[in-house]
Amino acid sequence: MKKASFIAFRVVLYAILIAPLFLFGLYAFSERWFFPAPLPTQWTASIFTRIITNSRTTAGLSASLSLALIVTVLSLIIGYPAARVLGTKVFRGRSLAWLIFFIPTVVPPLAIGMGLNILFLRLGWSGTMFGVVLAHLVPTLPYTIFTLSGVFSRFDENYELQALVLGSSRLRIFLTITLRLILPGLVVASLFAFLISWSQYLLTLLIGGGKILTIPMLLFSAVSGGNPTSIAAYSLIFVAPPVIMIAASARFLTQHGNTIREQY
């Protein structure tokens, strides 16, 4: 009985998560679909292929992907030292440091965006990739820092000291021991950073000033256009990379569950 209700619960959960994707799939490939037909009466892939091969879409995809990747790498590089210190050291002003890192998650993004916009206009960074990358770091950093500091709070620095006395240089220790030990945390942190940057609309719009066109912006313009087929097609393009990434890393994370446990 318990098992049956558990299965039912899972089915409902999956349905809620998958139903919109399923609907998008139907819409994106339907040519004729009128009420009360339960399924489209005529199928076509030509609209979807036309949208995905459209130069606006490919430019948007590459802008979105490169932006998200750059932001991910930068937020890991910037977040690592902060997370390491916050996770392993106790010092005066530690809670203040936490507060500063976390302010972006509670301040409304519009406020941050407007403020940054004024500043970046003066500095000449508005409408540039550089400016948009910096703007994206504001909401991503709290998440990478939080995730990595959790890893570091359970991190035993003696592993590094052991490698040191065995002859490793500091750089080698960092690359072969430290990064390897925190790898599961790094994967989660980069997932967070990628997803937040990938789905960022407001900051890209405000700072990019329409010059940096990412997939979310194309999706918004499709939505205001009102054509269900192109909305569905853009939605599918929008959700594909995150879904693929999560699916791939979920497998990775369960595989490495053992090593996380044996370390700590």
Place this chain on the structure above:
Amino acid sequence: MTNIELVNLKKTYPGGETPVLNHLSLTIHSGEMMALLGPSGSGKSTILKLITGIETPDEGDILFDGESILPIAPNKRGAILMFQKAYLFPFLSVEDNIGFGMKVRGDNAKTIRAEVRKMLDLIGLPGFEKRKPSQLSGGEQQRVALARALVLQPRSMLLDEPLSSLDTEVRVNLQEAIRRIQRELGITTILVTHDLNEAMGMADRVALLLDGQVAAVDQPMHLYARPPTKPTSRFVGITTFLEGELKQGHLATEQGTLTVNTNRHQADSAVFAIRPEHIRVQKEPGQNSMAGLIAECIFRGDYIEYQVAVDKQTSIRARVPMPAPLIEHGQQVYICFPPEYLFEVEPN
């Protein structure tokens, strides 16, 4: 084979008020196993950290074969520290763990594999190459950690209570293994421990650390039987100290006059100590004896411990090996101090 000299080391940790090491000097001969014994906070582990270079001393020097190693980077000193936990890298196999240092050094894969196999035979775990650290028991992990250090043929091995987290049986087993391998390879080794028996059983010499200084260094048997001062005596389990005026080979204490063996004829105050197992407990008075009442009589397995109240302030603890009688509380007995076992100690 490396001779290690610690010269006048001083170390105060940031935020700490008293120095952990206070002008400490000690020489460890090449090929020797030296145990550092002391209560927690006596600076034992700090010495190892200074030698490896994880910490740097405020003052003083550390010499390997007469040359200072302080300017050498920690990863080039050839002083390998083994911690309480094995710290095997969880993502590497046993083989890769043992070969870690050789790979860093740039040895070729074939040499590494051959050396790893030799080490596995030496530590008694042949055929364990492909296992993961998580598949090993605590004792096996420590063995692999030992092999990982020894395979580099280090100038010195520094063991920081490497056995304290293991069960008694495994620990005794590993103590013997470490001792055997250390002798075989002749690596100068420093063992930090708070376990008196471990220090006595494993080391060639034992250094007793108290308050950041070496209070005594000697061979285990000698240190055990004749510790030089009152605090060091306490650390090796001596609880009976007799104080009084020394006159012509007799010690006049408040509880009575005792015959002692000493070169000194005259002294206003002298302190003599005796090991608890050397004190005799008997029904009749005898030479060098004092009357007292049994305050406590505890059966401890291979000996009986008597606590005898000589007067209101003085209670003397004696250990008599089995078989020995259990004596009821309040009974009068005589405790006897054989003069050959009474020895003079410095009061502090």
